[in-house]
Amino acid sequence: MTEPHVIIAGGGIGGLATALTLQQLGVPFTVYESVRELGPLGVGINIQPNAVRELYDLGIGPDELDTVGLPAREWALVGLNGNDIYSEPRGLKAGYNWPQYAVHRGRFHMLLHRTLVERAGPEAIRLGHKVTAYERNTDGTVTALLLKADGTLLREQGTLLIAADGIHSAVRATMYPDQPPIHWGGAIMWRGTTLARPIRSGASFVGLGTHRQRVVFYPISHPDSVTGLAMINWIAEVTVDKDEGRYGSNWFRPVDIDEFAHHFTGWTYDWLDVPDMLRRSDVAYENPMIDRDPVPTWQDGPVVLMGDAAHAMYPTGSNGASQAIMDARHLGAAMLEHGVTPAALQYYDQKFCGPVSELVLRNRGAGPFGLLNIVDERSGGEFDNIDDVVPAEERNAFMARYKAAAGFAIEQLNAAHPTIAEGATVRTLIEV
Numbered sequence: 001m002t003e004p005h006v007i008i009a010g011g012g013i014g015g016l017a018t019a020l021t022l023q024q025l026g027v028p029f030t031v032y033e034s035v036r037e038l039g040p041l042g043v044g045i046n047i048q049p050n051a052v053r054e055l056y057d058l059g060i061g062p063d064e065l066d067t068v069g070l071p072a073r074e075w076a077l078v079g080l081n082g083n084d085i086y087s088e089p090r091g092l093k094a095g096y097n098w099p100q101y102a103v104h105r106g107r108f109h110m111l112l113h114r115t116l117v118e119r120a121g122p123e124a125i126r127l128g129h130k131v132t133a134y135e136r137n138t139d140g141t142v143t144a145l146l147l148k149a150d151g152t153l154l155r156e157q158g159t160l161l162i163a164a165d166g167i168h169s170a171v172r173a174t175m176y177p178d179q180p181p182i183h184w185g186g187a188i189m190w191r192g193t194t195l196a197r198p199i200r201s202g203a204s205f206v207g208l209g210t211h212r213q214r215v216v217f218y219p220i221s222h223p224d225s226v227t228g229l230a231m232i233n234w235i236a237e238v239t240v241d242k243d244e245g246r247y248g249s250n251w252f253r254p255v256d257i258d259e260f261a262h263h264f265t266g267w268t269y270d271w272l273d274v275p276d277m278l279r280r281s282d283v284a285y286e287n288p289m290i291d292r293d294p295v296p297t298w299q300d301g302p303v304v305l306m307g308d309a310a311h312a313m314y315p316t317g318s319n320g321a322s323q324a325i326m327d328a329r330h331l332g333a334a335m336l337e338h339g340v341t342p343a344a345l346q347y348y349d350q351k352f353c354g355p356v357s358e359l360v361l362r363n364r365g366a367g368p369f370g371l372l373n374i375v376d377e378r379s380g381g382e383f384d385n386i387d388d389v390v391p392a393e394e395r396n397a398f399m400a401r402y403k404a405a406a407g408f409a410i411e412q413l414n415a416a417h418p419t420i421a422e423g424a425t426v427r428t429l430i431e432v
Contacts, residue, residue: 044233047108298353
């Protein structure tokens, strides 16, 4: 008998959620992360109620989450003329038993890191260690090939290897050496944050514009008690004719506001001045809307993909981080059922690879923003009463289909048993 040990490649949101889950279940692990020092990088993301439920079950509740974001209350689509296309309550307001959270990605990431170090100790995550490939061993184990920041090469043997190393995953590249390049459909996004007064419900996610040109914005902090200002996360997006050589390997770069603000000249309403919101941002980042083509399986014996390494998807459904958290929890549940074995990875793969791959393609088709496509096709984006363009019954059915596919239909989620029962642990010894 020997103690199992799980290698986790990548210390992002998915990798840390996996580590926290394994720590909760009593499974030994080590996270290997390529950067030498973690920092609060990124801007806003949404964590859907299904993933918030899992965070609560990990002991990360509203007191902690309120320090990095706030509960969302509304999701809304608005046409170019400023008229509403669709709106609905979100989180607790919608009837979920758990809220939806809009958070600063970097601050949320650091919350997960602090929590992991407090619970498992600083040696649980090794910074400056990049998993570059893997080898399957004849005894059923796996060896991860690592490159340290100082250039040293290491080999680490483990019972399982969980690849949480993102869209540029070296583990996935080893599993699929002939995989197609990253897929870009022609949409360019510029991201930033601006201090401003929240609108509508005070915690509303608003998509404004058309399917080819839009602005999305929502608060990711509680309003200041004195000024009333909150940190507003915004995404400005334009779809262009594809230029395959436009980005090369430079997928994320800081840019001047003047490089893109002209696309939104005239987007001024009595409730929002888009050019002003963009120009008052301290910093802006450009990145293309990218994903990867689905693969037939995420598993190769004792190795499995999760998060963006498995299913990088367009952010149109605001569920990339949520799906990574769900992956972590489902992997933990599979180990409860099948032990720390390839059989657990197989169970997870067979249950989720197909449905989540369909979600990747659904998001590529505009996800919930597909309503904007319908409005454009029928009215050119200009209308007085949206019911004359897309009846309420059709709008509601469209959104219900998306929420069911993404795994956060209200009745389904509220009625579901916990993914991992309170106090459950995995046997810590297995035969190899």
